Amino acid sequence: MPDQNHIEDLFRDKFSNFEVEPSGGTWTGISKKLAWQEFFRFSLTSFNIWYAAAGLGIIGALVYVGLETSEPDVADPVEKEVPEEVIPFGEPEVEDDTLEIGVIDDPAAEESVEIDTEVPGTDPVVPMQVLPADSPAVSDLPLQPAQPADKVVGPVDEAVDLFAAEEDVIIPLADFGATPESGCHNLRVQFTDRSVNAASYRWSFGDGGFSTSMHPVYFYDQPGTYTVTLEVESERGLKDVAEQQITVYPKPEALFEVRADEDAGYGRTVYFFNYSRNAESYIWDFGDGNNSTAKDPVHVYLEPGNFTVSLTAVSEHGCTDIMELENIFSDEEYFISFPNAFRPDMGGPSDGRYDPADPVTKVFYPKYKGVSEYQLSIYNKSGLLLFETTNIEIGWNGYFNNRLVAPEVYIWKARGRFANGQPFVMAGDVTVIPNN
Amino acid sequence: MIDDSYLVKRCLERDRKCQCLLYEKYASLMLGVLMRYAGSRAEAEDILQEGFVKAFMNMKQYAGTGSFSGWLKSIMINTAITHFHRNRNFREQGPIDNVGESYLKDHGEVSGLERLKEDDLLKVITGLPPGFRVVFNLYAIEGYKHHEIAEMLNIDEGTSKSQYSRARKLIRERLGKRQ
Numbered sequence: 001m002p003d004q005n006h007i008e009d010l011f012r013d014k015f016s017n018f019e020v021e022p023s024g025g026t027w028t029g030i031s032k033k034l035a036w037q038e039f040f041r042f043s044l045t046s047f048n049i050w051y052a053a054a055g056l057g058i059i060g061a062l063v064y065v066g067l068e069t070s071e072p073d074v075a076d077p078v079e080k081e082v083p084e085e086v087i088p089f090g091e092p093e094v095e096d097d098t099l100e101i102g103v104i105d106d107p108a109a110e111e112s113v114e115i116d117t118e119v120p121g122t123d124p125v126v127p128m129q130v131l132p133a134d135s136p137a138v139s140d141l142p143l144q145p146a147q148p149a150d151k152v153v154g155p156v157d158e159a160v161d162l163f164a165a166e167e168d169v170i171i172p173l174a175d176f177g178a179t180p181e182s183g184c185h186n187l188r189v190q191f192t193d194r195s196v197n198a199a200s201y202r203w204s205f206g207d208g209g210f211s212t213s214m215h216p217v218y219f220y221d222q223p224g225t226y227t228v229t230l231e232v233e234s235e236r237g238l239k240d241v242a243e244q245q246i247t248v249y250p251k252p253e254a255l256f257e258v259r260a261d262e263d264a265g266y267g268r269t270v271y272f273f274n275y276s277r278n279a280e281s282y283i284w285d286f287g288d289g290n291n292s293t294a295k296d297p298v299h300v301y302l303e304p305g306n307f308t309v310s311l312t313a314v315s316e317h318g319c320t321d322i323m324e325l326e327n328i329f330s331d332e333e334y335f336i337s338f339p340n341a342f343r344p345d346m347g348g349p350s351d352g353r354y355d356p357a358d359p360v361t362k363v364f365y366p367k368y369k370g371v372s373e374y375q376l377s378i379y380n381k382s383g384l385l386l387f388e389t390t391n392i393e394i395g396w397n398g399y400f401n402n403r404l405v406a407p408e409v410y411i412w413k414a415r416g417r418f419a420n421g422q423p424f425v426m427a428g429d430v431t432v433i434p435n436n
Numbered sequence: 437m438i439d440d441s442y443l444v445k446r447c448l449e450r451d452r453k454c455q456c457l458l459y460e461k462y463a464s465l466m467l468g469v470l471m472r473y474a475g476s477r478a479e480a481e482d483i484l485q486e487g488f489v490k491a492f493m494n495m496k497q498y499a500g501t502g503s504f505s506g507w508l509k510s511i512m513i514n515t516a517i518t519h520f521h522r523n524r525n526f527r528e529q530g531p532i533d534n535v536g537e538s539y540l541k542d543h544g545e546v547s548g549l550e551r552l553k554e555d556d557l558l559k560v561i562t563g564l565p566p567g568f569r570v571v572f573n574l575y576a577i578e579g580y581k582h583h584e585i586a587e588m589l590n591i592d593e594g595t596s597k598s599q600y601s602r603a604r605k606l607i608r609e610r611l612g613k614r615q
Contacts, residue, residue, distance in 0.1 A: 007607060008576040011561075014554050015577050018468035022481055027459055031452060033489045038450060253582075255597070257605050275604075323597050 172197040172234040174242035181244070184319035185251035187220045191228070195242070198232035206246065223250035252279035254313035254323035260422055268301045270328065272309070276321075279313035287328075334418035336368040341431040344398025344405075352394040364430055365395030366414065374416035378430075381409070398432055407434040440504040448495050455492055462505055463488075466512050472561050472573050473516035487515040513578065517588055520570050560610050568603035575600050 175194040180187070193201060193214045203211040205218050206226030220226065226246045233239050255275040260268055274282060274296050284292040286299050287307030301307065310324040345362040354363040364378070371392055378387040378396050386400040396412075398405055413427045443461075446454035467484050474480035491511045498507045561569055570589065574580045575596070582600070586593040 007604060007611075011557060011577050012579070014557055015468070015472060017465070018471075018554050018558075019464040020467040020471050020477075020480075022463045022467045022484060026463065026481055026485060027456060029485050030459065030488045030492075031456070033485065034452075034455070034492055037489065037493055255601065255604075257601055257608075323601070324594055325598055325601060 170197045170234070172199075172232045172238055172240045174198065174230050174232040174240040176228075176230045176242055176244065178228065178244055178246060182247035182249065184249050184315075184317065185221075185223050187246070187248045189218050189220065189246055191216050191218065191230075193230070195230070195232045195240070197234050198240075199235045200233045202231045202233075204229045204231075220246065220248040223248045249315065249317040249319050250278050251319045252313040252315040252321045253277045254279070254311045254321040256309075256311045256323060256325070258309065258325060258328045260328075270299050270301060272297050272299065272311075274311065276311065276313040276323075278315050279321075280316050281314045283312040283314070285310045285312075334369055334371070334422070336366050336371055336414065336416075336418075336424060336426070338366045338412060338414065338426070338428060339364070339430065340428065341433055342398070343433045343435055346404065346435045349399035349402055350397045352389070352397045354393075354395050363395035363397050364412070366392070368392065372417050375414065377413045379411040379413070380405070381411070386410070405432055407432050441500065444495060444498060444500075444504060447492060459488055462508055465505065466508060469509055469512055470516055471558060472577065473513070473520070473570060475562060475566065475569075479519070483512065483516050483519050486519075487512040490515060513574070514588075517570065520566055521590075560607055563610070564603055564606060568599055568606065571596055571599045572603040572607070576604070 173196040175196075177192045177194060179190050179192070181189075183189075191203065195201075201212055201214055203213075203216055203218075205211070205220075206228050207220065207222065207224070209218060211218070224247075226248070228244050228246055230242045231239055232241075253276060255277070257273045257275070259271045259273065272284065276282065282293060282295055284294070284297055284299075286292070286301075287309050288301060288303060290299065292299065307328055308324060308326045309328050310322055312320055312322050314320050339361065342361045342364045350362065352363055354361070354365050356365075356367070366376075374392040375390050376388065376392075376396070377385060379385055386405065387396045389396075409429045409431050411427065411429050413425075415423070415425045417423045440458075443454050443458045447458055463484065466487065467480055470480040470483050470487070471477065474483055487508075491508055494511075498504065561572065564572060571585060574585045574588065575582065580588070582593050582596045585591075585596045589596070591599075
């Protein structure tokens with residue numbers, strides 16, 4: 001017996017590299033269509049080229065103007081002397097020297113001064129001018145208490161203080177929480193930032209996704225274990241990184257088929273075939289109030305009717321998937337139905353053959369699809385059998401013993417089997433309408 | 437064999453020769469895919485043409501990540517689905533009951549499904565009603581999930597599942613009785 005549980009594997013295997021040589025004219029067709037479509041797109045491209053040309057023209061004009069203005073620049077050496085003229089501004093450099101002397105015991109300050117001397121000559125002017133106005137603002141900063149440079153005192157030292165504060169701006173600390181930290185496939189995770197002193201965030205969710213918001217929500221659409229990293233950056237550009245793992249468990253796939261017992265008596269025995277994947281336990285709801293936890297259960301339906309069966313597949317991590325099959329006894333493919341009235345031919349009994357395409361129904365017959373076994377019986381009200389056939393192509397012509405029956409209500413019974421083996425038993429009444 | 441990334445680059449410049457090379461490289465594989473989705477060879481070739489034109493006109497969208505053939509295949513499948521939607525209301529459902537019968541007649545009892553040829557399986561697939569066929573292809577062979585199929589076909593997830601279940605049942609019946 002072949003392993004029929006894996007039709008999927010069979011088909012996937014056979015068709016993964018299945019090739020069919022296309023017929024000769026196909027490429028010609030494609031290239032024609034392409035030429036046609038590109039013709040339209042080409043007009044767009046030429047617009048682009050036109051725009052580019054216009055852009056080039058503008059750039060050219062600018063370059064021309066620029067050249068004209070830059071010519072005197074090159075010619076005039078006075079401009080080059082400007083930096084030298086700035087040098088007199090370098091007076092603050094002298095102040096820097098005093099700084100260096102004043103704060104010789106503070107290594108942080110020393111560094112800052114060193115940096116300071118590297119700044120081009122014009123720059124030192126700025127801190128000197130800004131200093132008096134800025135110093136109160138600096139002491140207002142909440143960051144201030146953490147810095148150890150307090151021991152430096154004096155008006156000159158405040159400049160050092162400023163630099164020290166800027167150097168020490170509190171280090172950011174990345175930290176975050178995730179809810180939940182693990183769960184079933186198509187997992188929604190709410191990340192909560194708990195970082196300190198962070199100005200910007202960069203989340204990387206471990207599957208290629210990222211975010212820059214503070215408390216992002218992320219959906220994992222593939223099972224796996226992901227390392228989430230949060231990189232925070234302080235206003236001064238200092239960085240810190242935190243990491244955490246998120247596990248997304250695979251979801252099982254519920255899948256089943258139904259087969260009804262062909263020799264159904266009163267109770268209909270139904271076999272359920274379970275093709276679920278990644279599941280280790282199952283919950284069946286047969287739709288008639290009964291349940292089962294078997295893998296491939298067999299269930300007997302004692303009551304007639306149609307039932308909706310659901311299978312819940314549960315994986316080892318408790319992930320679930322549900323499949324529901326509505327109306328297990330109906331099959332869209334197969335049906336049979338009878339009219340409730342017809343008008344017999346007055347001109348004598350026909351052979352009962354009918355043309356389903358003919359809108360005038362002189363014969364009583366069903367509309368059907370996929371019927372393999374069939375028996376139709378017609379009775380009058382007192383239970384006398386008037387007509388019987390096992391050929392579905394022959395209907396009742398409205399005659400009994402070659403005489404037209406009275407125009408009244410008759411009973412019909414039909415039984416048989418559909419092509420899929422499912423039996424049917426039906427009954428109803430039909431009114432014979434007289435022809436006037 | 438010329439490298440895909442080179443061909444793609446040249447195709448972006450609308451080099452017709454490279455487009456032809458790329459076509460020749462993948463046409464038969466893609467037609468193999470489309471034969472499963474279409475009801476007939478002629479329909480499959482129509483979709484193939486349409487799909488290649490779409491691919492060449494939208495080659496910019498191919499990001500270069502992942503294989504080119506995978507990208508091309510997804511374009512083909514999407515084209516087939518569009519085709520399926522377009523024709524859904526007009527197409528007559530094929531005679532579903534005879535499919536695979538010829539195979540069974542020739543071979544009597546099915547003794548090993550593994551021994552079935554691609555052509556026989558293809559007959560079984562193309563014999564399915566179009567809706568079943570698309571769902572079966574997407575789920576069983578392409579490996580899409582039901583919720584993805586639901587989105588692609590614009591149907592409920594439950595519909596996808598029950599269509600798949602019924603398609604599978606039909607297929608199995610045609611491959612041989614279980615009991």
